Amino acid sequence: xxxxxxxxxxxxxxxxxxxxxxxxxxxxxxxxxxxxxxxxxxxxxxxxxxxxxxxxxxxxxxxxxxxxxxxxxxxxxxxxxxxxxxxxxxxxxxxxxxxxxxxxxxxxxxxxxxxxxxxxxxxxxxxxxxxxxxxxxxxxxxxxxxxxxxxxxxxxxxxxxxxxxxxxxxxxxxxxxxxxxxxxxxxxxxxxxxxxxxxxxxxxxxxxxxxxxxxxxxxxxxxxxxxxxxxxxxxxxxxxxxxxxxxxxxxxxxxxxxxxxxxxxxxxxxxxxxxxxxxxxxxxxxxxxxxxxxxxxxxxxxxxxxxxxxxxxxxxxxxxxxxxxxxxxxxxxxxxxxxxxxxxxxxxxxxxxxxxxxxxxxxxxxxxxxxxxxxxxxxxxxxxxxxxxxxxxxxxxxxxxxxxxxxxxxxxxxxxxxxxxxxxxxxxxxxxxxxxxxxxxxxxxxxxxxxxxxxxxxxxxxxxxxxxxxxxxxxxxxxxxxxxxxxxxxxxxxxxxxxxxxxxxxxxxxxxxxxxxxxxxxxxxxxxxxxxxxxxxxxxxxxxxxxxxxxxxxxxxxxxxxxxxxxx
Amino acid sequence: xxxxxxxxxxxxxxxxxxxxxxxxxxxxxxxxxxxxxxxxxxxxxxxxxxxxxxxxxxxxxxxxxxxxxxxxxxxxxxxxxxxxxxxxxxxxxxxxxxxxxxxxxxxxxxxxxxxxxxxxxxxxxxxxxxxxxxxxxxxxxxxxxxxxxxxxxxxxxxxxxxxxxxxxxxxxxxxxxxxxxxxxxxxxxxxxxxxxxxxxxxxxxxxxxxxxxxxxxxxxxxxxxxxxxxxxxxxxxxxxxxxxxxxxxxxxxxxxxxxxxxxxxxxxxxxxxxxxxxxxxxxxxxxxxxxxxxxxxxxxxxxxxxxxxxxxxxxxxxxxxxxxxxxxxxxxxxxx
Numbered sequence: 001x002x003x004x005x006x007x008x009x010x011x012x013x014x015x016x017x018x019x020x021x022x023x024x025x026x027x028x029x030x031x032x033x034x035x036x037x038x039x040x041x042x043x044x045x046x047x048x049x050x051x052x053x054x055x056x057x058x059x060x061x062x063x064x065x066x067x068x069x070x071x072x073x074x075x076x077x078x079x080x081x082x083x084x085x086x087x088x089x090x091x092x093x094x095x096x097x098x099x100x101x102x103x104x105x106x107x108x109x110x111x112x113x114x115x116x117x118x119x120x121x122x123x124x125x126x127x128x129x130x131x132x133x134x135x136x137x138x139x140x141x142x143x144x145x146x147x148x149x150x151x152x153x154x155x156x157x158x159x160x161x162x163x164x165x166x167x168x169x170x171x172x173x174x175x176x177x178x179x180x181x182x183x184x185x186x187x188x189x190x191x192x193x194x195x196x197x198x199x200x201x202x203x204x205x206x207x208x209x210x211x212x213x214x215x216x217x218x219x220x221x222x223x224x225x226x227x228x229x230x231x232x233x234x235x236x237x238x239x240x241x242x243x244x245x246x247x248x249x250x251x252x253x254x255x256x257x258x259x260x261x262x263x264x265x266x267x268x269x270x271x272x273x274x275x276x277x278x279x280x281x282x283x284x285x286x287x288x289x290x291x292x293x294x295x296x297x298x299x300x301x302x303x304x305x306x307x308x309x310x311x312x313x314x315x316x317x318x319x320x321x322x323x324x325x326x327x328x329x330x331x332x333x334x335x336x337x338x339x340x341x342x343x344x345x346x347x348x349x350x351x352x353x354x355x356x357x358x359x360x361x362x363x364x365x366x367x368x369x370x371x372x373x374x375x376x377x378x379x380x381x382x383x384x385x386x387x388x389x390x391x392x393x394x395x396x397x398x399x400x401x402x403x404x405x406x407x408x409x410x411x412x413x414x415x416x417x418x419x420x421x422x423x424x425x426x427x428x429x430x431x432x433x434x435x436x437x438x439x440x441x442x443x444x445x446x447x448x449x450x451x452x453x454x455x456x457x458x459x460x461x462x463x464x465x466x467x468x469x470x471x472x473x474x475x476x477x478x479x480x481x482x483x484x485x486x487x488x489x490x491x492x493x494x495x496x497x498x499x500x501x502x503x504x505x506x507x508x509x510x511x512x513x514x515x516x517x518x519x520x521x522x523x524x525x526x527x528x529x530x531x532x533x534x535x536x537x538x539x540x541x542x543x544x545x546x547x548x549x550x551x552x553x554x555x556x557x558x559x560x561x562x563x564x565x566x567x568x
Numbered sequence: 569x570x571x572x573x574x575x576x577x578x579x580x581x582x583x584x585x586x587x588x589x590x591x592x593x594x595x596x597x598x599x600x601x602x603x604x605x606x607x608x609x610x611x612x613x614x615x616x617x618x619x620x621x622x623x624x625x626x627x628x629x630x631x632x633x634x635x636x637x638x639x640x641x642x643x644x645x646x647x648x649x650x651x652x653x654x655x656x657x658x659x660x661x662x663x664x665x666x667x668x669x670x671x672x673x674x675x676x677x678x679x680x681x682x683x684x685x686x687x688x689x690x691x692x693x694x695x696x697x698x699x700x701x702x703x704x705x706x707x708x709x710x711x712x713x714x715x716x717x718x719x720x721x722x723x724x725x726x727x728x729x730x731x732x733x734x735x736x737x738x739x740x741x742x743x744x745x746x747x748x749x750x751x752x753x754x755x756x757x758x759x760x761x762x763x764x765x766x767x768x769x770x771x772x773x774x775x776x777x778x779x780x781x782x783x784x785x786x787x788x789x790x791x792x793x794x795x796x797x798x799x800x801x802x803x804x805x806x807x808x809x810x811x812x813x814x815x816x817x818x819x820x821x822x823x824x825x826x827x828x829x830x831x832x833x834x835x836x837x838x839x840x841x842x843x844x845x846x847x848x849x850x851x852x853x854x855x856x857x858x859x860x861x862x863x864x865x866x867x868x869x870x871x872x873x874x875x876x877x878x879x880x881x882x883x884x885x886x887x888x889x890x891x892x893x894x895x896x897x898x899x900x901x902x903x904x
Contacts, residue, residue: 212701220786234705234868323786325777325865331605391862397778398864549705550787550867 003046004078011040022287022501026079031065031091034082038067038096041078047071048078050414051097052504053530054104056111057517058136062086063111066515066528067093068502072414072430079502084113086135092118099417102538110134110251125244125567133252209237212549216245220323220553223563225537227552229544236552239544241537246567254527259285259359259494262527267353269529270565273312275304276507277514277529277565278357283438283503284516285359289496296484297361298440303477304347304356305439305505306470307374310381311340312508313467314388316560320460321392323557324401329392336384339377346370359494361487366478374478381471389464393457402456406543406555409454416539419532420510421466422559425459427452432506443480444473456558463560466508493522509533509560533565578670582659589813590806595621596850597809597857604861625802633798636699643697648796648803650690654683655810662817663738665827665841666834676737677729680818681722684773687811688714691782691792694804698795706791709868710782713772716875721769723883727762727890728822741826745834753830757823761886766822769879770815772871775808777860781868816852817845824848 004027008015013036017027029037041048048069057064062083069078084090090113094101105124108115112132115121123130131138215226224245230237250269254262266277279301286293314333321329341351347370348356348363356363392398408418413426423430431448433441449465451458496518504513510532519525536559544552595610595618602609610617635644661676663669673679688710695707729735732743740756748754757763772779783791793804820826827841827848828834837844866874 210701212705219789321864325780325784325786326863327601328605328861331607335606392864395864397866400870401864401867548867548869550784550865553787 004041004048007040007044007046008037010044011036013037013040020079020500022499024077024079024502026081028081028083031082031084031088034065034067034080035091035093035096037080037082038069038093041069041080042096046076047073048076051099051417052077052511053417053513053515053528054093054097054100054107055515055528055530056084056107056113056134057526057528058111058134059083060136063113063135065090065107067097068513068515072428075435087112087114089114089116091116092121094118097417098415098542099535099538101542102534120240123244125247127244133249214549214552220319220557221563222319222557222561225556225561225563225566227541227544227556229549229552231549234548234550236544236547236549239541239552241541243534243537243563243566246563248568250568251527251529254524256523258522259496259524260492262524263355263357264353266529267355268564269531269568270507270509270512270533270562271352272315272562273308273508274352274354275301275308275357276505276512278354279305279439280503280505280507280512280514281516281527282357282359283505284501284514285494285496285518287501287503288499288516288518289359289494291360291488291490293361293439294485294488295440295482296365297486297488299477299481300362300366300486301357301439302441302444303366303374303474303481304344304354304362306473306477307340307343309470309508310467310474311337311344313463313470314340316463316508316557317388317392317460317467320554320557323553324392324398326392326395326398329388332384332388332391336377336381339373339380343370343373343377346373358487358490360490361485363487365486366481371478374474378471378475381467385464385467385471393460393464399457401550401554402460402558403453405456405551406540406547406558407453407455408539408543413454413539416542417535418510418539419535420506420508421459421462422510422536422539424448424450425462426454432504432511436504438503438505440477444476446473456554459558459560463508495520495522504530507532509536509562509565529568531565531568533559533561533563537561537566578660582656582670586656586659586810586813587806590809591621591625593809593813593853594624594805596853597860600854600857601861604858628799628802631798633800636795638699639795640697640699643693644795645800647690647694647697648800648807650693651687651807652690652803652810654686654690655807655814657683658814661737662814663741663821663826664845665838666738666742668842669738672738673736675735677725677735677740677822680737680814681718681725684811684814685714685718687807690807694796695792698792700795702788702790702794703792706782706784706788706794709784709788710775710792712868712872713775713779713781713875716872717769717772717879720765720875720879720883721773723880723887724762724765724769725818725822726883726887727759728756730887730890730894731756731759737821737826741821741828742834744825745828747831753825755823755825755830759823759890761882762890763819763823765879765883765886767819768874769883770819771856771859772875774811774815774856776812776856778863778866779871780860780865781871784865786865812853812856813849816849816856819852820845820848 004025005017013029013033015027015029015037017025020026048071050070050072052068052070055066057066062085064081064083067080069080090108092104092115094104102124104115104118105121109123109126110132111134210231212229212231214229215221216224226242228240228242250265253265262281263278266281267274270277314336318330318333344354345351346367348354408426410427413423413428427450429448429450434448446469449462451461498518498520500517502513502515504511511530512532513530515528516524517526540556540559543555547555598609610620613619613623635641658680660670661673661679691710692707695703728740732740734740744755746754775782793801796804827845829837829844
């Protein structure tokens with residue numbers, strides 16, 4: 001990490017770089033120098049050009065803003081930490097890393113900082129009046145109290161103000177930044193990566209734009225996503241995603257749970273692939289506590305993870321058909337999902353909220369019935385997946401709807417912090433299972449599908465191939481399941497030493513990371529959950545201008561959003 | 569008998585047929601889609617869930633019928649009627665057999681096209697009067713699609729008229745009796761390009777997948793009918809199914825020999841003609857339903873492009889080609 005130090009010295013930034021055990025290189029800069037440091041690190045030859053995550057940690061003296069950077073070229077990671085005083089100004093870095101757009105808003109509201117230089121510094125997850133609850137000085141235990149405090153501050157005009165600020169922006173000429181209020185979305189997402197385009201045929205002088213509120217109750221928003229769209233005819237001029245309807249403060253709740261009990265919270269974050277978020281937390285805990293996981297447990301984690309990945313991918317695949325109007329797909333996928341949920345229930349005892357992966361191993365061993373069920377499922381799935389692929393992906397109408405729509409080129413995909421299938425659909429060959437192997441993935445054989453086009457269809461192709469690869473891995477897992485214990489000996493009340501760690505898994509939606517800070521007690525000091533779907537959402541939001549309503553539906557579908565994870 | 573009484577009875581027969589068709593088709597749709605989607609469809613009410621639709625109609629009839637506060641009340645009330653009545657009128661000219669026609673107009677085909685083109689007006693009224701953004705977008709899509717399908721559909725039917733040399737549906741059916749080339753039934757379906765063009769334009773007209781843009785559930789919630797409830801919604805819903813029925817009936821009449829059975833003389837078919845006609849229509853409906861259960865939906869610009877850039881020029885060209893073939897046929901074979 002001397003390279004990073006050299007870069008910062010040349011940029012005349014006072015910085016200290018040290019290596020933290022179980023975390024990696026951490027670079028500390030002052031709040032004032034943060035932007036300068038980030039620019040230097042991004043543009044230097046070490047090219048830390050990918051913002052993995054952006055969040056805050058309340059250290060008790062100040063709020064540490066953590067910029068988690070990654071260089072794909074050199075396969076390096078760096079945590080840049082900048083201490084901000086309580087209540088101070090948080091300078092936006094969205095023009096350096098567009099991926100910071102939404103996480104910045106979230107961090108500012110949850111730590112009571114004032115966001116400066118951000119194009120849309122509104123609250124993201126919470127309502128007006130909600131306390132900055134991630135601060136340690138605020139003793140909030142449980143969601144009820146947050147809700148009660150927020151209820152005292154409900155601002156009935158909030159919705160009207162949102163709409164009127166949009167209406168004002170309509171009055172401006174699109175594309176010009178000279179007006180009083182900045183365009184809510186089109187400008188920020190687009191400017192750095194050149195995404196915005198003035199929609200064709202818009203007569204700005206004479207035609208009145210329609211502001212359409214799509215969601216949170218809408219058939220194709222997969223939960224409670226709300227898009228405020230400004231339309232010219234059917235064409236979207238600008239769009240803004242409004243989230244937070246499902247916000248439960250999981251990160252705060254985790255601070256009052258023992259390490260073995262956090263998994264139940266994470267199940268409810270990404271409720272379609274609970275195993276993966278449980279696994280990320282367990283891995284992060286094991287890193288700090290130095291727990292050695294038995295091989296059998298690692299294999300079981302892989303097995304369950306891949307079963308869950310197929311279950312999640314077909315839950316994306318079916319609604320993708322619905323979004324594009326093909327009703328049948330949705331119901332065909334339920335053949336497999338039903339079988340999968342039966343298997344998962346057999347092993348974990350639960351169909352969705354598994355609470356199965358614990359620090360040290362897994363809850364219980366695989367059952368004999370489950371093994372037989374898995375083999376039957378694999379045989380069926382091999383046929384079903386090809387049927388599905390032919391029926392939807394092979395359909396000319398579907399291809400016409402998805403090819404060339406919602407294109408992220410490589411640079412945009414990296415800029416917005418996309419991970420997982422969305423990133424691989426844009427031609428970046430990066431899979432945590434292969435490049436940062438965890439559990440037993442280093443022993444399994446699988447291919448990482450990559451598509452170049454970066455459009456909706458490419459993302460579909462990648463996910464489809466991932467399902468086939470998952471099936472391949474499941475077979476390897478049950479064939480080569482090693483003998484031994486399914487869990488290590490772990491203390492009932494786990495007290496990891498003081499430390500910090502980051503563990504990421506390849507969830508069906510991308511890089512699901514857990515950044516854990518332990519203070520030596522039985523409760524986590526800070527648990528940051530990196531939601532891949534949030535990054536996918538802000539990228540999708542930035543791509544909205546210029547699309548038709550129907551395209552927006554397909555685009556948002558292709559990003560595979562799970563709103564439980566976006567809102568946490 | 570009193571001619572007025574006869575007229576009223578005939579009207580009631582058409583109305584009864586339309587309502588019954590609606591109930592049967594909704595049940596059929598559920599069952600067909602169920603089969604296509606590896607599920608059972610309704611099973612609880614009656615044997616194989618047969619009375620499900622009846623109960624649904626009863627539910628629709630007894631439901632509260634709210635009108636949105638901001639809606640255009642008169643238009644909101646009238647719109648379902650404007651949609652429903654033309655659909656009913658079109659039944660008047662369908663030839664169920666040589667004698668079973670409510671009104672055997674000499675220009676029946678034109679009449680059907682004329683009344684059917686009123687329906688989008690009703691849908692536009694429904695969308696506009698609802699004062700709901702989803703409704704108005706859905707309604708505008710219908711208007712957009714009308715200009716897309718109307719001309720190609722007429723042009724696609726023109727070769728049939730040229731071959732039958734009549735606009736009367738009964739004459740068109742009669743012209744398709746007998747066989748040619750010793751074995752093949754003399755159906756106009758052998759004019760395959762006209763058939764395909766007519767079918768595609770008809771799918772747009774009936775608002776069926778892959779052209780169900782006016783409702784487009786995943787995009788527009790329920791499109792133009794978002795604000796409708798109770799029996800007003802029932803009428804809109806019924807009219808939609810009635811349009812599918814009419815479209816299928818037109819297909820059968822224009823291209824598949826109407827009520828005739830191939831290789832059987834019309835005199836022998838005559839007693840069971842209505843049954844044959846209905847069976848053929850329901851076969852067509854089944855086909856449309858399988859499409860509905862399988863295909864994705866086109867985007868609105870793609871539909872417009874299909875209409876203007878493919879259907880319209882192709883239909884125009886095919887009218888000319890058919891004209892030439894008929895003319896040369898007359899030159900060499902002599903007039904039919």
